[in-house]
Every structure is written in C-alpha cells, then in structure tokens.
Amino acid sequence: MTAMFRIEIDSLTKSFAEQSGGVIPLHDLTLQFPAGAVSAVIGRSGCGKTTLLRQIAGIDAPDRGSIRFVDESGRGARPKLSVVFQEPRLFAWMNVRRNVEIAVRHAPEPERSKAVDAALELVGLAGRDRAYPDELSGGMAQRVGLARALVGEPDILLMDEAFGALDAITRQKLYREFVAILEKRPMTVVLVTHDVTEAVMLSERVLRLAEGGVRNRWDIDLPYPRNLAMPQVGVLSEKILSEFFA
Template sequence: MLAIESVSRTYPGGVHALERVSIAVAAGEIVAVVGGSGCGKSTLLRLVCGLDRPSAGRVLLDGGVVTGPHEKIGIVFQEPRLLPWLTVAGNVEFGLDGRPRAERAGRAKVQLARVGLADKASAWPRQLSGGQAQRAAIARALVTRPQVLLLDEPFSALDAFTRIDLQDHLLDLWADLTPTLLLVTHDVDEAIVLADRIVVMKPRPGRVHEEIAIDLPRPRDRQSAAFDFAKRRVLCALDRSLARPGVDREAAAEAGAALWW
C-alpha cells in the first residue's frame, strides 16, 4: 500500500509545485495521474521515488516513510536513460549489483525475453529504436521486482503504433508480478487503457482535483462506447480543473482545452 499524505513541495525560487496532495494506492492497483502542464505531476513522482523530498507531508510504503530512493520502488522515466557505456543486458543488470554474477545474468536474460528484446542483449543502447530503448528501461526497472513501479510519461516520446503496442505490453508485464503502478501521463487514452483509477490534478499550485474510477473490464477496447464515455468524463474533469473562477463556463472550457492540448 502506497500512501501519499498531504504532500507539499515548494522550490527554493518560491515556485509552489504541489499543495497538500493525498493519494492512496492499494497494492497491485494501477493509478494514472493526469493534468495540464505545470500541475506538478512529475514533481509528485520524483517525491515518491525519493529523488526529491517533500516540503511538508510524507510518502508511506506499507507504513514506512520513504525518505530516499527505495529498493521496492522502481521508476521508468520519460526518456529511456540507458547508460550508453553498458550493453542492453548490462543496463538491465544495473540494479542487481551485489548479487552473484550468474543470478544477475539469468534474471536479466529472463526479463529481456519478457519485454521481447532477447536478441538485443549484447547490443549497445545507441543501436536500439525508441520503443526498444523504452522496453529495455522497463526491463531494468522490473528486474529488481519492485513492489511499486512509477512511470513518468513513459510512452510520450513514441509514435502512436509503438505507444499502443507498449501499453498493451505493459499490462502483460504487470500481470506477472502485479506491482502497484503509478503512472503520470498527459494522454487520456493511455490513462483509460491502463488505469483502475484516474487522478485529475489542477495546476498552480498542483492539487488533486478529482478522482475517477475506471471499472471497464480488461482488455479494454479503445473503440467501445464505454471507453468513449470514460474519456469524455476525464476530459470534462480536466476542463473543470483548468477553469478559472469568475470566467464564463463555455469560454473557460475552450481555453482549458486549448491549454491542455
């Protein structure tokens, strides 16, 4: 159980990135965080994975306070961030330091096969395509069997086909160990395909605006009416989250949509 308890983050320059954000994520649950730019989505993930510390509030994993990078919390960044001087297999093994060589190699091999990169084990990262590199990054994060996997707009730099392919693939991988997934995205389709629950945030300062449960059965059909309906609910919530007080509804929705897209 991952609990984010009234977390605030103010940067030294006075920028108020997050204001009393509370999100509870059950074990094995998939939660997507969506919101316009500047609503602190990425800051939130950096706080959960311990790269940054909250100014107030705390992050709890199974009751223990997360004060820094945690062995049970893995993260996949927007960019693959593979280490260019290690082979693909070397990158996947990176987080397994301290274990016997044979075990590291074996686990990396299994994980690479799981993400469909078995034949790229000895390639350099520069030889991978964008989608392959992101698969390798996912393998690196999963090989340590984290209890919580954070994903920071993991597929936003990929083309539409690769993105849809990797979204489905991610659900397969999730089914192996059912880690808790906390996904930040600005792609509403992606959020609805993947998540059990969507947290809509609003900007300046970043706060939780609304939570929407998505109880569609998996695998989810992107063309179905139910999918469309869920999408409209999330888009409306996003519009409301960006509306400014005292502005007429219609105009605010349009301005919000323009901002968002």
C-alpha cells in the same frame, strides 16, 4: 514474489523558490495509491505530477507531510521501488544486457544473469541482449528501460511519461505488452501522463492534480486488455476531458 504495498500520502507540501515568487505545486496533499493497482495521475504542465513522483521515489524531500509505504499486514515497510522515465536513458557504450544488468550489479552470480534473462524475456527482448542503443528503435529502447526497472522485481513502479516519446502505433503495442507484464508480475504502479486516453487504457483509477491537490478522481472499471475500439474507452476519455476543462 513481489509484495503488495499501498502508498499513503499525508498533508504533503512541496514548494520551489523562483525569482518571480514561490511556486507551490503540492499543498497539503493527502491521498492513497492502492496496493497492486495502476493509478494514473494527469494534469496541466506544472501541476505537480512529476514533483509528486519524485517525492514518492525519494529523489526530493517534501517541505512538510509524509509518505508511507504499507504492506499487506498493515505495517509500514520499505519496498523495492523503480522508476521508468520518458526517455530510456541508456548508456550508449553498453549493450542491452549490460544496460539492464547495471540495476542489479551488486547481486551475486548466477542470480544476476538469471534476473537479466527473465527481465529481457518479460519485455520481449530475449535474443537482443548484445545489441547497442544506436541499433534499437524507440520502442525497443523503451523496452530496455522497462526491463532495467523490472529486473530487481520492484514492489512499486513509478512511470513518468514513460510512453510519451513513442509514435502512436508503438505506444499502443507497448500498452498491451505492459498490461501482459502486470498480469505475470503484479505490482503497485503510479503512472504520470499528459495523455487522458493512455490513462484510461492502462489504469484502474485516474487522479487529476490542480492547484496543489487532487481536483478530480475517476474509477476505470473496464476489463483488461483494453483497446481503442472499445466504445467505453472513448466515452470515459471524453468524460474526463469534459470535466477537466469544466
């Protein structure tokens, strides 16, 4: 069973050197991502959204500050963590099963095959495991990427514009499917997105990054599943946008 972890970020600073001068996307950032919740991070391009995600994932190291993962007992621990990118990044020479299986390649059989079967079932791709990436639609390819992220049963899921490359209809379908997945397999999710409506549709809290820190926070107290026909979705999206540009 997946453990529940909160993410504690304390005084995090990350800068990059450029010819025109240093850029500091994150400066003395302190915040928490609650355990078992979906938190969305929005902001203008270059505000540090992806930089923050890379710090949490351990891809990059901060200049200063710390990131701590805390389990339900209040102790620091090392969670299982997965990342879903905007592009599914599938290996063209591998079929769907092998693209998912690579994430658990060190697991013994028959556990490995069972895990892959469960992940493909979870994202609605049971029976398509022998297909190759060039035979998949954009939505199906992204499902494979999601299955690969979920096959190891992560405690924390990081999503970097994971639905951004999809058309509007496919995106709405995957929103519903993603919420259904979280009902079956709860976990802590950090969702980076440029799309305010997406943030409202999927998350329980929206954070806006600007000038190196958190400028705004909004709680999204709406029942799941959500859809665009819900008046509250439009109202909250407009509220966030109006305060975003205030």
